[in-house]
Amino acid sequence: MAQPPPREMRRYLVIHTDESISEPMPIPDHIHIDILDSELGSRGLRDWDIQIQSRSELGAHGLVTDKSYESRSRKAEKFHGMLLIVSRIAAIQNMPKLPKMMIDSWAGKKTNEITRKLLNLCDISIEDIRTIPAITLKVRLETLVGPSGLVCDIGTSSQEASKNRQKASDRDGLKWIKCKIVSGTTPCAHKSSGSNLVEVFSSHVFTTHFGINPFSCDCGVEFSRDYKLKKHHNRNICGFAPQM
Ligand SMILES: [Zn+2]
Numbered sequence: 001m002a003q004p005p006p007r008e009m010r011r012y013l014v015i016h017t018d019e020s021i022s023e024p025m026p027i028p029d030h031i032h033i034d035i036l037d038s039e040l041g042s043r044g045l046r047d048w049d050i051q052i053q054s055r056s057e058l059g060a061h062g063l064v065t066d067k068s069y070e071s072r073s074r075k076a077e078k079f080h081g082m083l084l085i086v087s088r089i090a091a092i093q094n095m096p097k098l099p100k101m102m103i104d105s106w107a108g109k110k111t112n113e114i115t116r117k118l119l120n121l122c123d124i125s126i127e128d129i130r131t132i133p134a135i136t137l138k139v140r141l142e143t144l145v146g147p148s149g150l151v152c153d154i155g156t157s158s159q160e161a162s163k164n165r166q167k168a169s170d171r172d173g174l175k176w177i178k179c180k181i182v183s184g185t186t187p188c189a190h191k192s193s194g195s196n197l198v199e200v201f202s203s204h205v206f207t208t209h210f211g212i213n214p215f216s217c218d219c220g221v222e223f224s225r226d227y228k229l230k231k232h233h234n235r236n237i238c239g240f241a242p243q244m
Pocket residue numbers: 179180181188189190204205208209
């Protein structure tokens with residue numbers, strides 16, 4: 001049987017800087033990756049990866065990327081990013097129901113910033129979460145809601161929940177939400193009630209107290225409420241409205 005022709009494999013170095021990504025540079029066959037890593041590291045180049053390409057087996061003209069290696073610090077950076085995401089998820093999971101609903105439903109693309117702001121109210125930084133035992137984390141996050149809550153106090157109605165199931169699931173048995181955030185020396189007097197009280201209250205906290213507009217268009221304009229973004233898209237002035 002005839003031997004298949006040897007696959008042509010090539011390694012290319014791609015260096016990432018703040019401003020740009022370099023053209024892929026072929027790496028000589030005899031250079032070991034560890035040597036390259038320390039060589040580049042000693043020159044202060046820590047953000048790079050290696051793409052391994054070979055001729056496509058389908059006989060197509062182009063090269064396909066098989067695998068890629070990354071510099072140690074690039075890997076560490078990604079790992080750090082992953083830890084932060086895990087910490088954020090843990091924080092949200094351990095929050096009382098209302099702040100959890102606020103983030104899950106009304107934080108738009110600003111989940112990260114909003115979670116940080118809520119944690120700040122409890123004096124917790126997202127970087128410290130993995131050092132806090134889950135039980136302690138839960139107890140500290142409980143302080144967000146209650147008569148002396150850091151964010152709000154709530155009134156519930158079990159009567160209303162049983163009267164109208166559909167409506168009750170929207171409001172989740174909540175009758176009113178009272179803002180307890182203190183800005184400066186004056187405690188906030190905002191109180192939400194009505195059918196979309198979680199949305200209204202979320203928008204109040206995120207925009208008024210945190211200065212964050214969670215709903216943004218790709219053109220860069222940001223909105224406090226979901227319906228305002230939808231209106232912006234319906235008018236389709238910027239050309240970034242999602243395709244239906
Ligand atoms: Zn308020």
